Every structure is written in C-alpha cells, then in structure tokens.
Amino acid sequence: MASVSMAAEAAVPRTRRRWNAAASLALLPAAVIVLVVYLGCMVWTVRLSFSSSKLLPVLDWVGVRQYSRLFANERFLISVENIVLFGVLFIAGCLVLGFLLAVFIDQKVRSEAAFRTIFLYPYAMSFVVTGLAWQWFLNPTLGLQKIVRDLGFESFTFDWLVNQDMVVYTLVIAGVWHGSGLVMCILLAGLRGVDEDLWKAARIDGIPTWRVYLSIVLPLLGPMIVTAVVLLATSVVKLYDLVVAMTHGGPGIASEVPAKFVMDHFFERNNIGLATAAATMMLISVAAVLAPWVYARYIRPQGRRA
Amino acid sequence: MHSIRKILLATAFACTAPAFAATASAEELKAEVLHWWTSGGESAAVKVFADGFTDAGGEWIDTAIAGGQNARTAGINRIVGGNPPTAMQFNTGKQFDELVANGFLRSVEDVAAANNWRDALPPAIVKATNRDGQFYAVPVNIHGQNWLWYNTDVFSKAGLQPPKTFQDMIAAGPKLRESGFIPLAHGGQNWQDHLLFDAIVVAEAGQEIFAKVYGEVDTDAAKSPEFLKAVETFAALRGMTDEGSPGRNWNDATALVITGKAAMQLMGDWAKGEFIAAGLTPDKEYGCTVMPGGYVMGGDVFVFPKIDDAAQKTAQEKLAGLMLSPETQIAFNLKKGSVPVRLDIDVSAMDACAQTGVQTLKDPNNQVASINYIASPDLVGATRDVITQFWSTPSMTPEEFVEKFVSAMDSAS
Structure with missing residues (x-):
C-alpha cells in the first residue's frame, strides 16, 4: 500500500498538480459541512460563552463573567480533576491490557476466534449498558460485596462505587473493560504484520520472547498504538453516558465530568452561557493537547522539506 | 352519520398526513x-x-x-x-x-x-x-413533595409510633436500626437529596425563610440560625440510610419500604403509585404523612x-x-x-x-410554593450541587455548607 502511493506521488510532480474542477466539486459538500457545521458551531459556541444566555441564545456581551463563575465552581473543578485522572488511567489501562490480550492470542492459542470474540464483545455494548451492568455488579448491597459476604466472608468490603474517594476508579474499571478489546484488535492486526524473519533472527540470537516483544515488536507497533490512543482519547473527552448510567455523578459530585457539566447546564439548568463557557474550555484543552502533536507530525516535517 | 364522516375524514388524513399536514388544520379541530x-x-x-x-x-x-x-x-x-x-x-x-x-x-x-x-x-x-x-x-x-411514606408493620415490629416530624424520625433511627431495618430509604441522586432538604427547611426553618432563600435569593435568610438548624437536621439524617443508597432510583427506595426492608421514605406523592401497584392500602400496610410546615406543591x-x-x-x-x-x-x-x-x-x-x-x-397557610415555582432553573441547579455534596460528605460541617450555599446563591443571581 505504502509503496504504491509513494510511487503515485513520484509520478505526479508538484508542478503538474493543477486545479481539478471535478475533484473540487466532489469535495465541496464536505468542505461546506466542515466550515459551516463544525467550525461554524465552534465559533458560535465560543461567542455564546461571552453572553448572558440562559434558556435561549442571546448575543449580548458580558466579558469573561461566565468564565469567572466557571472557575469558582467547585463542581467544574472536580470534573476537570476527574477527567484527567480518568483519561490517564483509562488510556494506560486499555493499552496495557489490550497489548497483553493481543500477545496472548498471538501465541497461536486454540479456538483463537472464540477468545477474540469474547475480548471484543464489551466494545459492542454502549457505555450506557456497560455503566448499568457495572453499577449492579459494584453496588455493595446487590453485587460483588454481597455475593462474597453471602459466601461467608463477612468482613469483605468493596464499596468503591459509593465511596467518594474511589468512585472515579470504578469508572476506570468499567471503561477499561469496555475499551481494551478494541486495543487488542488493533494491536493484534499489528502483531500479525510483524515479519516472521524478525522472529527467526531473534530466535537465532537467543533473545527471550518477552524481550523481543518489548524491544522489537512494540516499537514496530507505533502507528497502531497512536491509532488506539486517538480512538480512546475521543471517548475520554466525550465521557458522559458511562457516568450518567453508573453513578449519576455521585456520590455527591465526586464523579462529575466536564461533558456532564455542559449537558446539565445547557438543558436542565437553562444556562447556555455557562455551558458554552465550559464547552469552550474543553475545546481549548483538546487543542492544547493536540497542537504539539500536529506541529510535530505535520508542520515541522514540511518546514524541513522546504 | 357525523361520526362516520369523522372516521372517514380521520382515515383520509392519516393516509395523506405527510402531504396535507400543513393545510389540514383549517378543516378539523x-x-x-x-x-x-x-x-x-x-x-x-x-x-x-x-x-x-x-x-x-x-x-x-x-x-x-x-x-x-x-x-x-x-x-x-x-x-x-x-x-x-x-x-x-x-x-x-x-x-x-x-x-x-x-x-x-x-x-x-x-x-x-x-x-x-x-x-x-x-x-x-x-x-x-x-x-x-x-x-x-x-x-x-x-x-405534594413532602410526604413521608412508611411501612406500618416495620414500626409496630420495632415498637415505635410512626414519626410526624423530622426530629421524630431522627429519634426513631437507632431503635429501627437495632431491630434490623434501614431507618430511612433514600436514593442518593441529587434531586432526591434536594427534595428531602427542602422538606426539612420548610418544616424547621419555616415557609418564610424558604421563600426568601429561593424566591428572593436573600442570603441573609440562608445565614439565619433557623436555616442552620434545618441544615443540622439534614446532616443528622445522613446516618439513617444504607450503604447502597448513593445513586439509587427513587422507586427502588420505595420498594425497600414496601418489602419491609426499610421503615420510611420521604418522597413526592408519585410514590403512592408504587404502593398501589404492590396491592397495598393506605393506613393499613403503609401510611402517609404530610411533614410539618405546609404542603410543598x-x-x-x-x-x-x-x-x-x-x-x-x-x-x-x-x-x-x-x-x-x-x-x-x-x-x-x-x-x-x-x-x-x-x-x-x-x-x-x-x-x-x-x-x-x-x-x-x-388552609391557605399550608400552600407552600415549591422551589420550581419560585427559583430559576439556574438557582435550583447551583444549590442542588451544594446540597448533594453535603449529603454525601459526612466530614462537611453545617457551617461550611451554609457558606457554600450562599456562594451558590450569589453565583446564580
């Protein structure tokens, strides 16, 4: 694939790249959608965050009042803390577990297809279903704790779901359960693409298998890992349904997340100004994370070429 | 005759609804x-x-x-x-x-x-x-939003009279717990915490303070000793729930009362539907009491x-x-x-x-306008976050709560 496209690029020198009417026309709808719907809505959102909009959007100007209210709001600050903690642990957990599962399946185990299906199955479920299932399982009076206690271990306690300090980790557990199958699939595809000769060479050199995975295979999987991280990161930013289904943001406000803050204020609390301010902060955070990567990946190489 | 025509007409409209939706209204009501x-x-x-x-x-x-x-x-x-x-x-x-x-x-x-x-x-x-x-x-x-629903059987087993006030509820707590019941069935979702809190404010701080706090956003009313007393009562009720309370749906809490696992629940009169669906009759298997201070509408x-x-x-x-x-x-x-x-x-x-x-x-003196009547959705939401946080954080003192509550009032005004 890669070599084909490179050959094609070589065949069309830069000077011959002219304006192609048909291609531009075909791209026009997509361009309009990107400009009007995505960028337009972004600009509109940012604009509204400087207004006093309540139930209906109004275009007055109140400066940064919504932002100062936002940063004085304890719930929003807790939300930000939670999403950072969740994001780091969720992505790390999915990558580690997904990689291990992929390596396990790569050992040419029997009934591989069955295992693959089982591991990927959670991903086929929505976050709402995942959240409800884990809510039942982790509920101290219904789930795991009750079962173990009924078995005779009276002092067994697993109350993370109702414990303000630990509830975020239950979200991580449910999230990792949900997402690691996807990582497994992506990385397994990568593992299958690793050249057999590399393995033979390593075996001749007498390198232990774990070392081959860690020092040779893992670096080869770089692009796959980036893909997995991007996919996981999007579900971190938009994390909402899992929280609503599993904890309602509670106990108290201990498991609130920014997307839920935006949704609650946008609709239930009729406060478009504050909601769009929070949405704008989410946009800025995403941009701040993406900017160095975009720079390193696209802007700097071009500059060097020129 | 007329009705047949109407049916025919309705059928005709149903068949052609997409095309005629815009023009049909003049013909029929x-x-x-x-x-x-x-x-x-x-x-x-x-x-x-x-x-x-x-x-x-x-x-x-x-x-x-x-x-x-x-x-x-x-x-x-x-x-x-x-x-x-x-x-x-x-x-x-x-x-x-x-x-x-x-x-x-x-x-x-x-x-x-x-x-x-x-x-x-x-x-x-x-x-x-x-x-x-x-x-x-x-x-x-x-x-009505300040009804107390209780299981009469549970109270007779524990040898107690059903409570009429929040202080009665607190007093009954230890005895109910000893007898093996959950004293208060509660669903720890923010609106349920808020419902309970408002019922206590009406009962203990009174209608006037309630109306001032939510209706006039009067921070002095929220700093009053009466309001603080209501907050203390609210805090005392925290210990009367069970471990599974956080996040529970209101009807699951009602089910605990119906099945006799819990003694009572404070909930709006929509909870009555659950008792009726379970085949129970009021004043027999279950009881209902309007908490003091008025009827929160x-x-x-x-x-x-x-x-x-x-x-x-x-x-x-x-x-x-x-x-x-x-x-x-x-x-x-x-x-x-x-x-x-x-x-x-x-x-x-x-x-x-x-x-x-x-x-x-x-009695007009009992007609209490609930929070939705008098407060903006913004104020309802801002105070709700503080109330639910306080309910779930036993280490937070009533004084700290009042401070946060007042700043929520300020931010939403």
Missing part, C-alpha cells in the same frame, strides 16, 4: 400535545385529556417524549424554530419564563376569566402560572405557543378550558396520583392520602 407522560399510570392520565378533547369534537395528536428534560428540549426547539405543537407540558414554575418574555407563548387570560380560575386555584399557583397579570399556563395538578402545566392559524387557536382555547374543568380534574388526578389543582371540587372519590392532601391544602 386538531391539537398536537407534547408531554412526557409515558409510564403506565401517566399515559392513562393523559388519555383523560385526549378522550375529553375527542368527545368535544377534536382530534388529539399525542406527542409523548420520554423524560421531562428531553421533552422540554424538543418542545422548545420546535417553538423557537417556528413549528410549535398546539400545547406543551412544563413543570409549574419558572421553566417557561423566557418563552413568555420573548413572546413565544399566548395568554389564555380569556379562558381563565370566563371560568373564574383565579377564585378556584391556590394563590401560589395563580402566581406561578401568571406573567404580567395574565394566565400563560394552565396548571393541571398539584404534586409541585406540579405540571400546559402552555400554548403563539400560532397564527385560527383553528389552532380555537383548539388551544378548548384544551385550556377542558383541562381545568372539574370533571376532567378529578378523572385526571385519580389516574395521575396527584391532587386536583382546583380546591372547589368534591374529592371523595380519591384515596385516603389524596384526601389528606386536599384537606391540608384547603
């Missing part, structure tokens, strides 16, 4: 009503309106959207977007303020004046449905978007009159579990709890 009453009892209740309207020669188009928030969002989008339903549900109170202020809703003052609504309704409800001295919404029911209204079409206007007026007619009120509220919004009608057909409710409401 049609009302599209948007609401969120989708559960069994609720849809039976809304059918009372639908049947009444059909009998009056209209055609009821039911647009039920599950979930109050979803329904309101969809309805508001349609009103603002220029494609409004004939009538739309809201909760009684300030949810539709901005729609009135921006001229999206029509006044139903003519219907109200013709039917003397002002004399028939409690003043707090008249206030919550009027803007600039005109009726902009038709209230259809009153949901919630409820629902219908509003009517401005529409130019003359037939639609007629339909709106018909609907408004119908919803508040005495017969419809009784039939509707029997199904809904709430009490009629008119206090001038005979309620002997209703169950014991509802009759207690109506009796309590007849």
Whole structure:
C-alpha cells in the first residue's frame, strides 16, 4: 500500500498538480459541512460563552463573567480533576491490557476466534449498558460485596462505587473493560504484520520472547498504538453516558465530568452561557493537547522539506 | 352519520398526513400535545385529556417524549424554530419564563376569566402560572413533595409510633436500626437529596425563610440560625440510610419500604403509585404523612405557543378550558396520583392520602410554593450541587455548607 502511493506521488510532480474542477466539486459538500457545521458551531459556541444566555441564545456581551463563575465552581473543578485522572488511567489501562490480550492470542492459542470474540464483545455494548451492568455488579448491597459476604466472608468490603474517594476508579474499571478489546484488535492486526524473519533472527540470537516483544515488536507497533490512543482519547473527552448510567455523578459530585457539566447546564439548568463557557474550555484543552502533536507530525516535517 | 364522516375524514388524513399536514388544520379541530407522560399510570392520565378533547369534537395528536428534560428540549426547539405543537407540558414554575418574555407563548387570560380560575386555584399557583397579570399556563395538578411514606408493620415490629416530624424520625433511627431495618430509604441522586432538604427547611426553618432563600435569593435568610438548624437536621439524617443508597432510583427506595426492608421514605406523592401497584392500602400496610410546615406543591402545566392559524387557536382555547374543568380534574388526578389543582371540587372519590392532601391544602397557610415555582432553573441547579455534596460528605460541617450555599446563591443571581 505504502509503496504504491509513494510511487503515485513520484509520478505526479508538484508542478503538474493543477486545479481539478471535478475533484473540487466532489469535495465541496464536505468542505461546506466542515466550515459551516463544525467550525461554524465552534465559533458560535465560543461567542455564546461571552453572553448572558440562559434558556435561549442571546448575543449580548458580558466579558469573561461566565468564565469567572466557571472557575469558582467547585463542581467544574472536580470534573476537570476527574477527567484527567480518568483519561490517564483509562488510556494506560486499555493499552496495557489490550497489548497483553493481543500477545496472548498471538501465541497461536486454540479456538483463537472464540477468545477474540469474547475480548471484543464489551466494545459492542454502549457505555450506557456497560455503566448499568457495572453499577449492579459494584453496588455493595446487590453485587460483588454481597455475593462474597453471602459466601461467608463477612468482613469483605468493596464499596468503591459509593465511596467518594474511589468512585472515579470504578469508572476506570468499567471503561477499561469496555475499551481494551478494541486495543487488542488493533494491536493484534499489528502483531500479525510483524515479519516472521524478525522472529527467526531473534530466535537465532537467543533473545527471550518477552524481550523481543518489548524491544522489537512494540516499537514496530507505533502507528497502531497512536491509532488506539486517538480512538480512546475521543471517548475520554466525550465521557458522559458511562457516568450518567453508573453513578449519576455521585456520590455527591465526586464523579462529575466536564461533558456532564455542559449537558446539565445547557438543558436542565437553562444556562447556555455557562455551558458554552465550559464547552469552550474543553475545546481549548483538546487543542492544547493536540497542537504539539500536529506541529510535530505535520508542520515541522514540511518546514524541513522546504 | 357525523361520526362516520369523522372516521372517514380521520382515515383520509392519516393516509395523506405527510402531504396535507400543513393545510389540514383549517378543516378539523386538531391539537398536537407534547408531554412526557409515558409510564403506565401517566399515559392513562393523559388519555383523560385526549378522550375529553375527542368527545368535544377534536382530534388529539399525542406527542409523548420520554423524560421531562428531553421533552422540554424538543418542545422548545420546535417553538423557537417556528413549528410549535398546539400545547406543551412544563413543570409549574419558572421553566417557561423566557418563552413568555420573548413572546413565544399566548395568554389564555380569556379562558381563565370566563371560568373564574383565579377564585378556584391556590394563590401560589395563580402566581406561578401568571406573567404580567395574565394566565400563560394552565396548571393541571398539584404534586405534594413532602410526604413521608412508611411501612406500618416495620414500626409496630420495632415498637415505635410512626414519626410526624423530622426530629421524630431522627429519634426513631437507632431503635429501627437495632431491630434490623434501614431507618430511612433514600436514593442518593441529587434531586432526591434536594427534595428531602427542602422538606426539612420548610418544616424547621419555616415557609418564610424558604421563600426568601429561593424566591428572593436573600442570603441573609440562608445565614439565619433557623436555616442552620434545618441544615443540622439534614446532616443528622445522613446516618439513617444504607450503604447502597448513593445513586439509587427513587422507586427502588420505595420498594425497600414496601418489602419491609426499610421503615420510611420521604418522597413526592408519585410514590403512592408504587404502593398501589404492590396491592397495598393506605393506613393499613403503609401510611402517609404530610411533614410539618405546609404542603410543598409541585406540579405540571400546559402552555400554548403563539400560532397564527385560527383553528389552532380555537383548539388551544378548548384544551385550556377542558383541562381545568372539574370533571376532567378529578378523572385526571385519580389516574395521575396527584391532587386536583382546583380546591372547589368534591374529592371523595380519591384515596385516603389524596384526601389528606386536599384537606391540608384547603388552609391557605399550608400552600407552600415549591422551589420550581419560585427559583430559576439556574438557582435550583447551583444549590442542588451544594446540597448533594453535603449529603454525601459526612466530614462537611453545617457551617461550611451554609457558606457554600450562599456562594451558590450569589453565583446564580
């Protein structure tokens, strides 16, 4: 694939790249959608965050009042803390577990297809279903704790779901359960693409298998890992349904997340100004994370070429 | 003859609805009503309106959207977007303020004046449905929000009298716990925490302070010793729930009372439906008490978007009159579990709890406007975050709570 496209690029020198009417026309709808719907809505959102909009959007100007209210709001600050903690642990957990599962399946185990299906199955479920299932399982009076206690271990306690300090980790557990199958699939595809000769060479050199995975295979999987991280990161930013289904943001406000803050204020609390301010902060955070990567990946190489 | 023609017409319309939707209204009296009453009892209740309207020669188009928030969002989008339903549900109170202020809703003052609504309704409800001295919404029911539901069997087993005040509840706690019951069934979701808190404020700090805190956003009232006392009571109730309480749905908490695992629950009168569905009778297997301080009134209204079409206007007026007619009120509220919004009608057909409710409401001093009547959704939300945080954080002191509560009031004003 890669070599084909490179050959094609070589065949069309830069000077011959002219304006192609048909291609531009075909791209026009997509361009309009990107400009009007995505960028337009972004600009509109940012604009509204400087207004006093309540139930209906109004275009007055109140400066940064919504932002100062936002940063004085304890719930929003807790939300930000939670999403950072969740994001780091969720992505790390999915990558580690997904990689291990992929390596396990790569050992040419029997009934591989069955295992693959089982591991990927959670991903086929929505976050709402995942959240409800884990809510039942982790509920101290219904789930795991009750079962173990009924078995005779009276002092067994697993109350993370109702414990303000630990509830975020239950979200991580449910999230990792949900997402690691996807990582497994992506990385397994990568593992299958690793050249057999590399393995033979390593075996001749007498390198232990774990070392081959860690020092040779893992670096080869770089692009796959980036893909997995991007996919996981999007579900971190938009994390909402899992929280609503599993904890309602509670106990108290201990498991609130920014997307839920935006949704609650946008609709239930009729406060478009504050909601769009929070949405704008989410946009800025995403941009701040993406900017160095975009720079390193696209802007700097071009500059060097020129 | 006429009815056959109507059926034929209706069929014809149904077949060609997409093509004729825009022009059909002049011919027939049609009302599209948007609401969120989708559960069994609720849809039976809304059918009372639908049947009444059909009998009056209209055609009821039911647009039920599950979930109050979803329904309101969809309805508001349609009103603002220029494609409004004939009538739309809201909760009684300030949810539709901005729609009135921006001229999206029509006044139903003519219907109200013709039917003397002002004399028939409690003043707090008249206030919550009027803007600039005109009726902009038709209230259809009153949901009491400070009912205590208890299992009589549990209390007799523990050798206790059912509580009448919050202090009684706290006093009964240890004995109930010793007897192996959960003293207070509670669902730790923020609105349930808020419901309980408001009931305590009304009972212990009094109606006046309650109205000042939420209605006038008076921070001095929130700093008063009476308010602090209510906060302390609220804090004392924290220890009376069980481990599984956080995040629990209200009806799961009610089920704990029904099955005798828990002794009591503070919840609105919609909880009665659960007891009835379980085949229990009031004053026998379960009891209901209005907590002191008055009857905290919630409820629902219908509003009517401005529409130019003359037939639609007629339909709106018909609907408004119908919803508040005495017969419809009784039939509707029997199904809904709430009490009629008119206090001038005979309620002997209703169950014991509802009759207690109506009796309590007849004294104007007991008519307490709930938070949704008097506070903006923004203030409701801001205080709700503080209340739920306090309820779930035993280490937080009442003084700290008041401080956070006051700053929430400031931020939302």
